[in-house]
Amino acid sequence: MKNLDFDWKPLALVPVLSLLALPLIGSGSTWLTLTVAGLAMGMIIFIIASGLTLVFGLMDVLNFGHGVFIALGAYVATSVLAGMGDWTSSAELWRNLVALALAMTVGMMVAGAVGVAFERVIVRPVYGQHLKQILITMGGMIIGEELIKVIWGPQQIALPMPEALRGSLLLGDASIERYRVVAVLVGVAVFAILAWTLSRTKIGLLIRAGVQDREMVESLGYRIRRLFVGVFVVGSALAGLGGVMWGLYQQSVTPQMGAQVNILIFIVIIIGGLGSTGGALIGALLVGLMANYTGFLAPKVALFSNIALMVAVLLWRPQGVYPVTNR
Amino acid sequence: MSNNLLELSGVHTHIGAYHILHGVDLAVPRGQLTMLLGRNGAGKTTTLRTIMGLWQASQGSVRFNDNDITKLNTPQIAGMNIAYVPEAMGIFSDLTVKENMLLAARGARTASQMDDARLKWIFGLFPAVEKFWNHPAGKLSGGQKQMLAVSRAIVEPRELLIIDEPSKGLAPAIINNMIDAFAQLKASGVTILLVEQNFNFAKRLGDTVAVMDNGVVVHAGGMKELAEDEALQTSLLGLAL
Numbered sequence: 065m066k067n068l069d070f071d072w073k074p075l076a077l078v079p080v081l082s083l084l085a086l087p088l089i090g091s092g093s094t095w096l097t098l099t100v101a102g103l104a105m106g107m108i109i110f111i112i113a114s115g116l117t118l119v120f121g122l123m124d125v126l127n128f129g130h131g132v133f134i135a136l137g138a139y140v141a142t143s144v145l146a147g148m149g150d151w152t153s154s155a156e157l158w159r160n161l162v163a164l165a166l167a168m169t170v171g172m173m174v175a176g177a178v179g180v181a182f183e184r185v186i187v188r189p190v191y192g193q194h195l196k197q198i199l200i201t202m203g204g205m206i207i208g209e210e211l212i213k214v215i216w217g218p219q220q221i222a223l224p225m226p227e228a229l230r231g232s233l234l235l236g237d238a239s240i241e242r243y244r245v246v247a248v249l250v251g252v253a254v255f256a257i258l259a260w261t262l263s264r265t266k267i268g269l270l271i272r273a274g275v276q277d278r279e280m281v282e283s284l285g286y287r288i289r290r291l292f293v294g295v296f297v298v299g300s301a302l303a304g305l306g307g308v309m310w311g312l313y314q315q316s317v318t319p320q321m322g323a324q325v326n327i328l329i330f331i332v333i334i335i336g337g338l339g340s341t342g343g344a345l346i347g348a349l350l351v352g353l354m355a356n357y358t359g360f361l362a363p364k365v366a367l368f369s370n371i372a373l374m375v376a377v378l379l380w381r382p383q384g385v386y387p388v389t390n391r
Numbered sequence: 392m393s394n395n396l397l398e399l400s401g402v403h404t405h406i407g408a409y410h411i412l413h414g415v416d417l418a419v420p421r422g423q424l425t426m427l428l429g430r431n432g433a434g435k436t437t438t439l440r441t442i443m444g445l446w447q448a449s450q451g452s453v454r455f456n457d458n459d460i461t462k463l464n465t466p467q468i469a470g471m472n473i474a475y476v477p478e479a480m481g482i483f484s485d486l487t488v489k490e491n492m493l494l495a496a497r498g499a500r501t502a503s504q505m506d507d508a509r510l511k512w513i514f515g516l517f518p519a520v521e522k523f524w525n526h527p528a529g530k531l532s533g534g535q536k537q538m539l540a541v542s543r544a545i546v547e548p549r550e551l552l553i554i555d556e557p558s559k560g561l562a563p564a565i566i567n568n569m570i571d572a573f574a575q576l577k578a579s580g581v582t583i584l585l586v587e588q589n590f591n592f593a594k595r596l597g598d599t600v601a602v603m604d605n606g607v608v609v610h611a612g613g614m615k616e617l618a619e620d621e622a623l624q625t626s627l628l629g630l631a632l
Binding site for chain 2: 266272280287
């Protein structure tokens with residue numbers, strides 16, 4: 065028996081997909097630009113999806129209202145950054161980053177706080193009832209969208225990039241947008257923190273155990289509902305952070321943006337294996353890359369491409385790339 | 392203080408539309424090993440799950456250490472110093488053996504905070520737990536998983552151990568290890584309630600016995616008396632040993 069049997073095959077999917085795209089795209093510089101864009105998009109999707117997959121894994125809760133936290137985070141960012149015009153228009157990178165960090169922090173705090181109420185009022189009464197969960201959480205998202213319209217108005221709002229994050233870096237002939245590098249770095253940082261928490265702390269151990277067998281965790285004397293509330297709040301806050309980043313990526317926000325991203329998020333957590341954080345990372349990177357490659361190669365099938373990707377992965381591994389044991 | 396650490400009085404349990412327990416009366420004396428026997432479907436596992444609050448009793452009472460625990464939830468019950476090993480063992484397959492043990496050690500935040508002397512004692516009882524300490528628990532054999540499940544239940548001192556069919560599917564040599572382990576635990580003063588199908592296992596360990604049939608306890612008394620009365624065994628358990 066090996067000490068650590070790690071399944072590397074799913075991890076290899078990301079470079080395999082990238083390398084398969086290279087001859088189709090033809091130009092190395094275009095391929096590099098698209099790959100970095102895909103990784104950046106994938107990292108943002110991962111930030112949003114990581115909380116949702118843990119929420120499902122821990123308590124079997126299908127939260128179709130996750131999108132409201134994405135939109136909320138993005139809208140809060142528009143307000144925070146609008147109030148920091150001097151900082152975002154400055155050419156000094158550090159002032160831009162401070163403004164961005166503040167927008168992310170406030171976006172996460174507001175989304176997390178709303179997450180507490182959402183769990184208490186909407187999710188808690190429907191534990192164990194999947195059909196009701198789908199209906200009521202979708203209803204919660206609709207209400208959330210309408211409240212966003214009441215506060216910020218129904219129209220699209222611009223979310224301009226801070227000055228120093230605009231433009232591109234040139235790497236040979238390849239043009240790489242600065243913001244995408246920031247998005248990858250933030251995504252890597254979030255993944256590192258999550259991975260460390262899940263693997264090195266007792267709370268993380270409880271979450272991983274709870275995803276596999278929550279009844280046994282309770283039989284060991286731990287109150288898994290408290291743990292679930294904590295995970296739900298962190299998941300909501302991460303969705304808020306993802307919303308800030310997604311809004312900046314698109315440079316605009318709409319009340320429906322959460323619902324639009326929701327589809328991608330569910331594809332990601334299904335590809336990854338419900339409840340698996342590592343799987344969500346692989347799924348998010350695949351979805352990000354696929355969206356960018358097909359957007360360039362065959363724009364008409366771009367929307368369909370991620371569903372095709374999900375079907376292909378499920379034909380290979382019906383429970384996702386990293387299925388959670390015991391589920 | 393009652394002589395019985397655990398007492399069930401007139402416990403009824405419904406699972407959905409099914410009425411499983413029909414008024415269970417059961418006493419588990421302090422410091423003794425009580426065997427809960429019965430045919431398949433007699434209600435033994437349901438009784439254990441009802442004690443642990445995994446299924447709520449619809450009627451009757453469960454008392455532990457003279458406290459009514461009938462309406463408490465599972466974490467509260469486990470927090471009263473009760474360890475439970477379910478029939479399916481409840482091993483977290485994606486976690487290592489060490490992580491499984493650390494989870495059960497509620498007082499420890501890291502592996503280094505677990506009680507070394509107790510771990511050494513457990514390693515002595517079940518060497519496989521030490522041998523595969525850093526391996527994923529899902530890779531263990533059935534017998535090794537059972538050893539891990541019992542080790543996890545005793546990683547910290549508990550007043551009551553509730554274990555569902557520890558000998559199920561185990562090789563005779565491993566069953567002997569289990570019997571040694573339970574004998575040592577009993578000698579340390581721990582109260583144990585075991586569900587068992589293997590009567591040879593049960594009679595070697597049990598101090599007292601309760602036999603269930605159709606959701607009620609139909610016989611309770613000393614294990615020695617039951618072990619010596621073949622006619623009673625046959626009538627209660629359908630055994631002809």
